[in-house]
Amino acid sequence: MNSSDRAKRLDNKQIFISYIVPAYNEEDVIESFLLALDAKAKELSQQYEIIVVDDASQDTTFDKMLPLSDAYPIKLLKFSRNFGKEIALSAGLEHCQGDVAILIDGDFQHPLDLIPEFLQHWAKGYDMAYGVRKSREHESRIKRGFAKFFYRLMGKITKVNIPPNAGDYRLLDRCIIDALNTIEERSRFMKGIYAWVGFKSIAVEFDVKKRAGGTSSWSFGSLAELAITGITSFSEIPLRFWGFIGLVISLLSFLYAVYIICETLFFGISTPGFATLIVAITFLGGIQLLSIGILGEYIGRIFNEVKQRPLYILAKKIGFD
Ligand code: UDP
Numbered sequence: 001m002n003s004s005d006r007a008k009r010l011d012n013k014q015i016f017i018s019y020i021v022p023a024y025n026e027e028d029v030i031e032s033f034l035l036a037l038d039a040k041a042k043e044l045s046q047q048y049e050i051i052v053v054d055d056a057s058q059d060t061t062f063d064k065m066l067p068l069s070d071a072y073p074i075k076l077l078k079f080s081r082n083f084g085k086e087i088a089l090s091a092g093l094e095h096c097q098g099d100v101a102i103l104i105d106g107d108f109q110h111p112l113d114l115i116p117e118f119l120q121h122w123a124k125g126y127d128m129a130y131g132v133r134k135s136r137e138h139e140s141r142i143k144r145g146f147a148k149f150f151y152r153l154m155g156k157i158t159k160v161n162i163p164p165n166a167g168d169y170r171l172l173d174r175c176i177i178d179a180l181n182t183i184e185e186r187s188r189f190m191k192g193i194y195a196w197v198g199f200k201s202i203a204v205e206f207d208v209k210k211r212a213g214g215t216s217s218w219s220f221g222s223l224a225e226l227a228i229t230g231i232t233s234f235s236e237i238p239l240r241f242w243g244f245i246g247l248v249i250s251l252l253s254f255l256y257a258v259y260i261i262c263e264t265l266f267f268g269i270s271t272p273g274f275a276t277l278i279v280a281i282t283f284l285g286g287i288q289l290l291s292i293g294i295l296g297e298y299i300g301r302i303f304n305e306v307k308q309r310p311l312y313i314l315a316k317k318i319g320f321d
């Protein structure tokens with residue numbers, strides 16, 4: 001579709017929009033969120049579907065949504081267990097039929113007012129419009145610090161250009177949806193994958209709102225895990241790094257050996273140093289364990305990929321024909 005077609009279809013409200021909402025333990029907000037989203041969706045287009053992926057919530061989220069699926073164009077997928085937000089989004093993308101998909105959190109943190117702006121960019125010819133947080137002031141200093149460090153590190157060690165502070169709130173054109181659906185990786189770092197598929201994209205700034213209710217399900221541990229997934233699935237530098245360290249250490253040892261030989265030849269054998277030995281042994285032992293640990297991190301991920309398990313298991317599928 002060229003951009004004048006896109007603009008025309010947007011003006012005539014003839015674009016089919018798929019809204020994809022991951023939901024995990026959102027019983028406090030999900031009902032009002034879906035009603036608000038539906039109202040907004042009606043304004044923007046005659047054709048739309050809202051796909052909610054229930055990531056096996058332990059509360060009443062699913063029961064609250066069930067009646068809505070009769071009255072509104074709301075389709076439900078329920079996972080058999082918690083698979084995580086990234087996989088929930090992938091499931092939604094696999095099941096959506098729209099010309100464009102809009103990925104949006106079900107907790108009101110992503111302002112609905114941004115959607116028309118996303119669509120305007122789409123009409124101008126952008127295949128992806130993604131929300132970028134203006135500030136992270138709701139978050140703790142430590143979390144912000146780590147986020148900043150992470151994006152800088154990723155910028156240095158990967159070839160894909162991951163925009164800092166971009167989240168999952170975004171609009172994807174059909175060409176991107178199809179591209180994403182061909183990706184079979186099991187450990188998914190979506191922020192990286194969006195950047196990896198390419199196409200023409202544009203950033204749109206917005207203020208992240210406070211959660212309307214419930215709690216964020218990201219702990220520090222799960223964020224660290226996500227960061228490691230991001231690094232290991234987009235960079236081989238941690239692997240290569242140890243080759244470099246090995247080279248440097250070998251070189252230094254060689255020079256030291258030459259020095260010892262010369263010293264012995266010219267000044268005779270001095271009393272051997274006990275401290276030097278211990279330091280060398282523990283230092284090298286530490287370095288070897290560290291590098292084996294990094295290797296293990298990658299091997300674990302290879303193991304995970306070769307098992308070829310499905311990305312998710314559905315327990316329920318409602319509203320799809
Ligand atoms: N979510 C999910 N599975 C999970 C955790 C979260 O589907 O295991 C959903 C959640 O319901 C919400 C979105 O992902 O719609 C973002 O989660 P959350 O608000 O907890 O994260 P934050 O906004 O703090 O990044």
Ligand code: MG
Binds near residue numbers: 105107109216
């Ligand atoms: Mg949230």
